Amino acid sequence: MQTFRDDLRRGEAVEKDFLDRLLVSFKHATKSVGKNSRYDILIPELDAKVEVKFDPMSRETGNIVVEYFHNQPSGLHTTESDHWLFYDGVDEYWLTLTDLIGICASQSPTRIHGRGDRHPKWVYLVPIEVIRKNARQ
């Protein structure tokens, strides 16, 4: 059975893999430091910050989880990332923050209790089809 720690490790590996790919074109790209960082990867050459979301469960549930409140404003409310990358283990989808907020604004949020979480989270469960339709190439 996958544990919270396993999930975290896999998520970090995905970020590292993505950064390695970026470094081929953008040699100053860096990964954020610290768990309270409001972005995952900084690309100074593009003046862009990227949030990387690894969500393998979305292949089973059909939904991508987008958080906005976890005992305090979080996720969409606190991000500094203007680009979001969702990776489900097979496919990856790029969205701008504007697109993502607009998508969520046309859905209903829900409350979930994540593994290893002390407090419930308020999230949008965005159908993968909607993400795919709005993703940038």
Next chain:
Amino acid sequence: MNPNSLLNACKAAAKKPSYGQALDMLERNLDSEFWDVAKATLPFYVCGHVLDLSTAAERREYMETIPASVYPTNAKSLIEMGVRKLYADLQR
């Protein structure tokens, strides 16, 4: 509290003529322990309300009712982005 009750409260508040009135309505209708999550949810519902206003002037006027020191601090920019995306989708 049932999540649906909270969401219904946010939906109703989003239809008020100003953001301040929407916040007041949430505080009147919800227990204080739910104010923060309700105020974090409200901006998403407000996007649709702003888009439904008849004219650009009305939309601008509504946006001006969002207090400078609002909670969460990004509420105004979040609403602006949401409206922009919903509007772009309508134009397609």
